[in-house]
Amino acid sequence: MKGTTYSHRAGGYRYFLAGLLLASVLAVGLPAQVIADMTGHGGMIRALRVSPDGSVVLSASFDHSARLWRLDEQSTIQVLNGHDGPVNDAIFLSSNSIATAGADGQVIIWGGPDMRIQNRIKAHRGRITSLAAVDATHLISGGWDGKIILMDVQSGAATAEFDMKEAVVGVAITADQRHLIAAGRSGDIARWRLSDGVRTAKLQAHNVSLFQLQRSANGQRLLTVGPDSFVKIWDLEGFQLLHEYGVASNRRVSASAVNTNGGLLAVGYLDGTVMIVDAVTGVMQRQLQADNGPVWSLAFTANNRFLLSAGKSERIRVWHIDSGDRITLAGETTFQRPTPWLDSPHPGAALFRKCAICHALTASEPQRSGPHFQGLPGRVMGSVTGYRYSRALQKGDLAWNRENLMQLFSQGPDRFLPGTKMPVQRIGNEVDLGNLIDYLEILTRPH
Numbered sequence: 001m002k003g004t005t006y007s008h009r010a011g012g013y014r015y016f017l018a019g020l021l022l023a024s025v026l027a028v029g030l031p032a033q034v035i036a037d038m039t040g041h042g043g044m045i046r047a048l049r050v051s052p053d054g055s056v057v058l059s060a061s062f063d064h065s066a067r068l069w070r071l072d073e074q075s076t077i078q079v080l081n082g083h084d085g086p087v088n089d090a091i092f093l094s095s096n097s098i099a100t101a102g103a104d105g106q107v108i109i110w111g112g113p114d115m116r117i118q119n120r121i122k123a124h125r126g127r128i129t130s131l132a133a134v135d136a137t138h139l140i141s142g143g144w145d146g147k148i149i150l151m152d153v154q155s156g157a158a159t160a161e162f163d164m165k166e167a168v169v170g171v172a173i174t175a176d177q178r179h180l181i182a183a184g185r186s187g188d189i190a191r192w193r194l195s196d197g198v199r200t201a202k203l204q205a206h207n208v209s210l211f212q213l214q215r216s217a218n219g220q221r222l223l224t225v226g227p228d229s230f231v232k233i234w235d236l237e238g239f240q241l242l243h244e245y246g247v248a249s250n251r252r253v254s255a256s257a258v259n260t261n262g263g264l265l266a267v268g269y270l271d272g273t274v275m276i277v278d279a280v281t282g283v284m285q286r287q288l289q290a291d292n293g294p295v296w297s298l299a300f301t302a303n304n305r306f307l308l309s310a311g312k313s314e315r316i317r318v319w320h321i322d323s324g325d326r327i328t329l330a331g332e333t334t335f336q337r338p339t340p341w342l343d344s345p346h347p348g349a350a351l352f353r354k355c356a357i358c359h360a361l362t363a364s365e366p367q368r369s370g371p372h373f374q375g376l377p378g379r380v381m382g383s384v385t386g387y388r389y390s391r392a393l394q395k396g397d398l399a400w401n402r403e404n405l406m407q408l409f410s411q412g413p414d415r416f417l418p419g420t421k422m423p424v425q426r427i428g429n430e431v432d433l434g435n436l437i438d439y440l441e442i443l444t445r446p447h
Helices: 024-028 349-358 402-411 430-444
Strands: 045-050 056-061 065-070 075-081 087-094 097-102 106-111 116-122 128-133 138-143 147-152 158-163 168-173 179-184 188-193 199-204 212-215 221-225 230-235 240-246 253-258 264-269 273-278 284-289 295-300 306-311 316-320
Touching (some): 065 087, 147 168, 168 212, 221 253, 230 253, 264 306, 273 306
Parallel strands (some): 045 087, 128 168, 253 295
Antiparallel strands (some): 056 087, 065 075, 188 199, 221 230, 230 240, 306 316
């Protein structure tokens, strides 16, 4: 670490999508006819980032992918598939590169005109929760193993390691690029000097625990959120508490964001609402009904005029902050998820809704965190083209039928298929299990 310097790259960001400037009509509010969300992810969206020029959105999802979107058209530019598990964070590094991090413990660097994988770095033992860019060539990652790693994105080498001694839930870099900040699950936040690795401060930010840390785009403010219903604003340079607010104590906070200059907060809740709060006075300016269930991710645009939200519906929505209006476009999205089969009166439908969180019904739907169900009866495990299976399933020759599906859920995936990345789940009630398999057979029966 000693002697290492990091220079800020001046001249602003010229993104590989520089021609995709935020449409002028978006800047004044769209008079459009049809609400158009950004759709395509097949799982919870864990992180949202907006490029500094405001034209591109980067999202990370439970479906094992990240996506790049045009904000002016609210359409997908590119799907980035490379992780063997949920993608927990994604960040812009430079004008032509981004980084993603996942539950597989890997950081993947993407770059070039076609955004291909440039480097794959096994950075942590266990899941990575957060990334922050130092500059275009260095980043830091924090993970559940308690480590914060400073790495060279080109070589993949770890140039320094810091120990939080507990699961890390968030990391950030100060505006002068001299210090890193990390938040631990217990509620502590700590600061280290990058030049020599010395920890210069540590304090308890929240009494119970801490589950989110956000930095304002100008690098001067830090936002921390915990289950104690408090949102706190910190001065990053002085490491001092500026403001704290008790927000809706009867509701659980699920997401948060701070705008570019640190003047506004957005706080999302499990009931789908979002509060926009003045960061200085603590006065709520507006409340949005952003979703019909938990809000998982929030982000402000670079000009601070719009807010992006993502929640239970797995859609990214854009809101005009001053008016509270949901931004609309004169056009329709190309993907509408078929849902009638989720609302069926069949006794197996209720359990199947849990399957639908991770699995698409047909091959034509966007890929989710698990392989689709089309052609499941008789299909050999590990055979869906384009899906990244765990090594255990890549080598198997089991063909799915009623008997082994029953065993899968009665024993549990971890016992029936050791090495699978399928979440551990068991169905002990034979009647419920039989109903689920009956319904699955109906849905996947060839027509």
